[in-house]
Amino acid sequence: MALRSVFDASQIRTEFENAGINSHFIPLIWKYVIQNPNCEWDEVPSLPSSAYPLLRSKFKPSTSTVHSVIDSSDEVTTKLLIKLQNGAFVEAVIMRYDTRLGKYGGQPRSGGLRSTLCISSQVGCKMGCKFCATGSMGFKNNLSSGEIVEQLVHASHLSQIRNVVFMGMGEPLNNYTALVEAIRVMTGSPFRLSLKRITVSTVGIIHAIKKLQNDIPNLNLAVSLHAPVQDIRCQIMPAARAFPLERLMDTLREYQKNSQQKIFIEYIMLDGVNDEEQHAHQLGKLLETFEVVVNLIPFNPIGTLSHFSTSSEQKVTKFQKILRGTYSIRTTIRKQMGQDISGACGQLVVNQSDKRSTGSAGLLTDIEDLSL
Structure with a gap:
């Protein structure tokens, strides 16, 4: 039987409880592994003697490895190709920001350098969105909570990660249990990320959105809407048939009522499909x-996988002006990062035939700051 990741929280807690070992040692083990990624279990100090044989027989410090690291010419985006224990690959993307640039509310912004990590939750995806390269892979498998957390561990050796967005490969809410467990690990010791700095993106899995509000209150939610009416949504997002727009909006209304938080709406701009003025008014x-x-989000080319075209800059700007001016809706235009390394939104796909990366997930601005 394959050894589990030590970051699979429920597994190691269960094993420790069954062996009568206090679970307060677990964060200490995680901290040591983060600082010493190639360690042997015998090197971890100050554990009960019974913990060492248990760790050797059941767990690995890391079940995944960084296969390659590719830096974009933009000098702020880095893509990690990560090989899992089963031989599959996923990608994570680090995006670096200087918060002192630009203004917020008309005033100079405070802060400094920091990084956001875009994380994958599955190998492939079941949703089949026609504008997204990941959908061309089909669904391969879910990641364990430990495999999700290990992406953060790998990235933390390259940059100090302050924000995490689940916008990489896969539909996070289709891997619900592992997602929730991974977030709880990330917000606990020793990672201690703020829930305000974590965003989960979904195409709109209604029952899971309802459950998420109870399981992890105050989490940032991003919804991949991409169309203002159900028929267009179904054309470009086949999975939307299972989540009617009216029901989805009712669910989001309840979510917002309970959470009192802004909801992020992701809207990819497809020329002649969903980017006309009438669509802007419908969305407003x-x-x-x-x-x-x-x-x-300007559409990113994905080779022969799509017949869509990128909306013109003029159309995108006009769309934004309608939402802002007519409906007073806060609207941003995503500045793409990492396109030259296929590290932009919707380009994430791993070619399993030659085990080489041909894309990844990318982001524009530091999304959690928009909730302020």
Whole structure:
């Protein structure tokens, strides 16, 4: 039987409880492994003697390895190709920001350098969105909570990660149990990430959104809406048939009522499909009673996998002006990062035939800051 990741929290807690070992040693083990990624279990100091044989027989410090690291010419984006224990690959993307650049509320911004990590939750994806390269892979398998956390561990050796976005490969809410467990590990010792700095993106899995509000209150939610009416949504997002737009909006309204937080709306701009002025007005009317931030995303080419075209800059700007001016909806345009390393939104796909990366997930701005 394959050894489990030591960051699979429920597994190691269960094993420690069964062996009568206090679980307060677990964060100490994690901290040592983060600082000493190639360690042997006997090197971890100050554990009960019974912990060492248990760790050797059941767990590995890391079940995944960094296969390659590729830096973008933009000098702020880095893509990690990570090989899992089963031989599959996923990608994670580090995006670095200087928060002192630009203004917020008309005033100079405080802060400094920091990094956001875009994390994968599955190998492949079941959703089949026609504008996203990941969907062309189909679904391979879910990641364990430990494999999700290990992406953060690997990235932390390259940059100090302050924010995490689940916008990489896969639909996070289709791997719900592992997702929730991974977030709880990330917000606990020794990682101690703030929940305000973690965002989960979903195409709109209604039952899971309802459950998420109870399981992890105050988590940032991003919804991949991409169309203001159900028929267009179904054309470009086949999975939307299972999540009717009216029901989804009712669910988001309840989520917002309970959480009192802004919801991020992701909207990819597809020329002639969902980017006309009428679509902007439809979207504005759909969202005008919500507290949202709409993120307009220029479509990224994905080779022969799609027949879509990128909306013109003029169309995107006009779309933004309608949402802002007519409906007073806060709207941003995503500045793409890492396109030259296929590290931009929607380009994430791993070619399993030659085990080489041909894409990854990318992001524009530090999304959690938009909730302020």
